[in-house]
Amino acid sequence: MNLVEHFRRLFAQGPQPPGTEEVERLRAEFAARYRCFRDLLSANQRALEALAELEQAQAGDYSPTMAFVRGRVTATAVNVFRMIQNLEALAPDRYPGLRESFKAVQASVEAALGSAPAPTEGPLVLPLERAASGGEALSGPKMAVLGRVAAELGLAVPPGLVITTRAYALVVKHNGLTEEIARLLQIADLERMDSLLATCSQIQGLFMRAEIPPELAQAVQEGLAALAPAGLEPLRLALRSSAQGEDAPGASFAGQFTSELNVEPSRWDEAYLGVIASLYSPPAVSYRRHMGLRDEDAAMAVGCLAMIPARAGGVAYTADPLDPGAPGVLISSCWGLPKAVVDGTWDCDQFRVSPGPPPRLADSQVAAKERRYVCDPVEGVLPTLVGPELRQEPSLSRSQALELARAALKLQEHFHGPQDVEWALDQGGKLYILQCRPLPSGRAEDQGALVSGAEEKLILRGGVTASPGAASGKVRWVQTGGDAVAFEEGEVLAVEQPLPRWAPLLGRAAALVGVKGGAAGHLASVAREFGVPALLGVGPGGRELAPGREVTVDAGGRAVYAGRLPLPGRPAMAKGLPDTPVRRALAQVIAQAAPLNLLDPEDPSFTPEACRTLHDLTRFCHQKAVEEMFSHAAQEHFPLNAARQLYYHAPMQWWIIDLDDGVRRPLSGKYVRPEDILCAPFHAFWEGLLEIPWQGPPPLDAKGMASVMFQATANPALATGVKSNLAERNYFLITKEFLNLQSRVGFHFSSLEAMVTPLAADNLVSFCFRGGAADPARRRARLAFLEEFLAGLGMAVSIKGDALLARAEELPAPECLAMVKALGYLIMHTRQLDMIMASPQRVEHYRAKIASDLASLGPPADV
């Protein structure tokens, strides 16, 4: 029912006044409508806040998570729906098109959020030699490439099969993991190390407990039975991740995924679940977050290859990752399985082969190799001591190094660019390629020392430049998960061994120093990607770095200095990629949610059907709610307790709506005078408005003041374009203890709400100012200007997008009233903020004047 119509009917009929009961019922009904209205306003605020957070994320230089984007979008949409519900409660059946528009907008937002469809077709298992035919979508890039290495180049790779991404999708679906994972990520605070670790362990637990669907079990068992690797009996397996996006340019997931080595074939399933669970290892989740990759898009194929019980193994780079211009193949090699080189665990041999032709062994550095990894006779791998006779021996002969270099150069040519090749020699000396991926290149211009002439401050020199550059910070040694949790932004990460598990810290580390390790390790490549200077393999001298000591790490100059030394300016490190899948999704979502197409409420196109974005819907609902609530309020025959015009020397453009007991009774006539008002916060506000006269033009007559107050939040440039509208009046909603002031002009909206009672716990003062259309710089300046004073009043101020929210709670009544009074003053005296923001001198002048005025305001009088 339309309340206004109801009133009109009621009072148009005749002179007899409504009975007390009827008046009370109407008042209660009005109060209920007012609740709907307030609820709509609060939903409006929440929707716009969530929208502003999305826009902030878009403008920011970090990559938000998909869970964040989804959460904020949902908050926006759900609050828009609340607005629609409340508007419908205020005006039933008046805007039938709204729900349709909402549905359409919701659908387009959902589409923008939608993830790439997981493969729903194709085989669950592919033989490795046919992995390339499945493409990267099914086989994952790593196995697709390995399949091509064998098929197209004739290089030896371990025989094996690929468990495809479709199998992954099947496992996830079979066990209902999608929603559970999204939920766990949603509620986690991934910036916090402890929360990240806990969430990841929960998600990984889900995988470890998952059931392998029977059709997958059968396909894998058949595939394994068909493997008959000559010379590799008894068959043991290496399960290696092959994840989507793993080898994307600039997004190397180095070391974030688990491999399971030397697995008994009958126990493939357990190992498989362990490998796919590593899609949610802390380094992988935090890496995706940094790089803006969507968790929903993460899918993993797994290579299930015959284990090569290697005599020697390692990594070959076809270019120097720190100096891509320098020709040659860099080989890192160790005894046993290549794991030691890949993990960067122990010192290893280094060879450099110049490309030729013919290739020549240009340099070799043989390390003392005390340990190696070997296959355990039963299962898994274990470190063993290297016999003394082998320790000082090169792990590769000259001819083996050359053979490897030639293979690596072939791979570089075939795949059009420098490659990072993992390799192994079996006991008979046969070379196998285990993995091959594009080599992320360092930046040549960052080469070399950045610190010079500081020899007296030198703490240590040596090691390997794993990632160039220099930075200062306090030393933090990290050995355990507990250390990692304590790690603070901007510290220098010092480790004994550069293990992949410390990768999540690199996003916050100033620099990395490792006693062990080299440029080929996983942590090293993550450091390069994050642009964090890293100096590894500095030797036992590194242990002398005292925890908490301020040092400067010059990774390029291979030195560490005491104190914070001046460094040449470096461009800010790009810690997130500008164009990532989450960012793309965010941009699409914002395009569907944020633009405002409905501008002029007077325009005939201001309709529910014209709402094309969530922002349009909020604008429409807000406008209509204000109209529904108040636009007929000035009509005659309005009953007691409804809107009355404020009379102060003359009728003003302010209306008072008494919700309960805010006005002295009985009242007659259509006006209400300040002295009739019993609302304490109103009087405080009113005193603040009037106590110190406004000095600038226009002159302050009663009518002029109304316009002053009216314009207080207006942007003149916009206000002129918008016709005066009944809905743009200013309303005080009052009770004895409550004040709600709504003021809206064009795009600008401010509200003040105060609840002031004798009981401090119930008290609240909140002020919201939002101004939409000025240029962002001025908008920010204006908000910052206001923020300073509001904070000075003791209010908690937050700025979100173009909205300023200030709040104070649970203060004693006198303090609340003083605050309301000051807000009255500020609303009056900051009316030309936009204008003065253009001139720094005038800003200063006004700042000083406002500060001294605020200090001189007297305490609010008792009512």
Add this chain to the structure above:
Amino acid sequence: MSPFKVLVVDDERDFLESLVRRLQRRSVDAAGVTSGEAALEHLKVHKADVVVLDVKMPGMNGIEALRHIKQLYPEVEVILLTGHASVESGVEGLALEAFDYLIKPVKLDELIERIMEAFDRRKVVGDLAGSPPPKQG
């Protein structure tokens, strides 16, 4: 203690216990149960003014529980709290007259604020249904 009673329903026991404890520390009269079924059982015996309801739970999910609660106890206000944000479930919940749909993690202050608003609305709606008019402030 608060003048209103709150029932929290969440299958995650850790979250449930810590939330109930934190609400109680803030003088909110709160109790907790771990399923939709248990919530209905609880409401048979105990009064609640506001129910804070997890959406995704095994067995009877939050939306179903909401439907039952609103059928049996229309005066009880329900706030949905979810870790799995979805516009669809949010809209469905609000259409079933949930008071609000909040996304985890939610700040305790905000949750308490919403609980109080929900209680407020309940009061007003209850008053409209026949009891004396509200005394503001």
